[in-house]
Amino acid sequence: MERLIGMMLQTVQNYNPPPPITNNSVPLWTHISDALQQSVYRVLSLFIAVLPGILAVFVALTLFTLIGMGMSLLLRRGLAFVKFDERLNRGNPEWTPSSSPTMLIARGAFWGCVLLGLVIGVSAFDASYSTGTPLPISLLPYLTKVVGAILVMIAGTVIARFLARSVLIGAVNAQLQYARFLSLGVKWLVLVLTAAMVLDHLEVGGKIVELAFGILFGGIVLTLALAVGLGSRDLVSRSLEGRAEPRPERVPPPEVVPKPVEPIRHETIRHF
């Protein structure tokens, strides 16, 4: 790598830019050759200017990945030594993720180090890249924002799926006919919220996003409210009628009003 960089620097140093064209008798190919040489010179200059930054990104990333691997290993062994999983389960017996807490912490530490390496590498790249080109410079802060936005999007998607399943199973077990609709509504509520957060984080759209989010969120909530309200219309009306009707003051004796023989209802089955 050093050799390659040395050769490039030498090429640039030894390069003599062609004199300005003053004579019209110079052949065409000379003009083309000069133009090409100038282009190569500019590209090489740019590349050499960027190279330390790219190198810094790779070095930072590699270094922090190695540090992350070491930290992960240390955390796994240390937490296993102090029986962290067992201690944590005392306070939270309903631990449901597929990995143990120790593994999750170790992985979190590893990926945190990788992310830190990436951020430091990008910062180093930013510092070393001083060509003054406006476009890449303006894109650089986006790298960190994009990473944050991706994390928000992943978290939002996971939460949306979890809540959608919870609502779906709960609604089905409550025998609500619109269970799927309710579940989809909750899922899209969270997804719309996530999308708005992501766009806001990326500073894309400005007030249009806020406005669109408000309209969409309100629309979904209104739709859900209407669906639930209309679906439960009978239930509500029965409940209201039950409250409105006055109770009879005198209960007729059993021999006057024979008690109807009712089958055992679902609720009377004893599961245990």
Added chain:
Amino acid sequence: MATANTVTNDQGAATAVRAELLIFVAPMPPEQLESILGNLAAEFRAEDLLVATANDPTGTAHPEIRVMPVQPTNAVWPIAAVDFVNAVHAAKENEAKAVLLLGPGADSLSPAALRALVNSVSESKSDLAVPHYSLPVNAGLVNSAIIYPLTRALFASRVRYPLSIDMAMSLRMAERLAGTAQKFVNQNQPDAIVWPVSEAMVAGLSIDEVDVGTRDLPQPAEPNINAILSLVTGSLFADIEAKAAFWQRPRRLLPEHRSFSPMPAADGAVDIAPMVDSFRLAFTNLQEIWGLVLAPVSLLGLKRLSVVEPAAFRMPETLWARVVFDFLVAYRLRTINRGHLMGALIPLYLAWVAGHLNVVGSGTDAEIHVEAVAAAFESEKQYIVSRWRWPDRFNS
């Protein structure tokens, strides 16, 4: 936080006495305790007994029976891990040779049933004596559908009520159970369910089943099926997961030599339509979740079942066995959140209940159908062993 040693040292030193039998009585209303003490006084010598209970024994009509106070716990159903720990601690402290645990509603057990349970252990016939209840056909359905068939197929035990709330046990069995229960208490789960039958099978201790006739079984404080099915089935699945090394080995089920009291009939017909509707609604909406858990063949079977009329509705035994085994594997693999998994099992369980009640309504003896279900679980054991060892991700 509940502690294991609820009998303080001072109390223990002051009241430590020799007793042949320690009887742990779960928290219950005073009139039930009075009735139990009356039954005990009628069947046992008072000097052989020591009753450990959190109930207030003052004003009892049987002052000759020694009562030892223990710290009350929150658990009322079933017997909690901390109760096992307390009972065994009291038994060892008072040099008891056997322990009798009586759950809420044990006043409905006859004195002869109490005597039979204790005799089974004290005469060294067994280390664990569990009652065989005679329940109506519309009671104890989770036991008939899941707990009994799974315990029989995996642990090779014919005990009909593995989650019994009364039991007698020898001191070594009690110590074994207390050890398991202590782990739960240490993990801040004092109300966890302990499975005595599987513990005894793993430890190689003998089990006896005693016919006690009818009993008023207490119902959970929270009557919501969603909560209690998740609690009990989740606990059973966790116990099976913990003992996987034991049940994967082939074991022969011992033949049954005795007959028990027949099940009393249910009063009137049972309306199964809501359960069938619940299953159909779930089949329409939970395909995505069931698809992650169940094998394609099981899904096909459920699809066929979803179009069956309520009058002819019946879950095939093999299909039910595979469904439960698939859920067991998904529980182990954490294919989906365990709370979601147990929630997705409820409509399938209700479908089994509807089919079972239909079968019973058609004139078949309920016990015969339950035995057929258990036999299907046994014949499908290879399926669960294979999937447990090589869990293919056919649906992911």
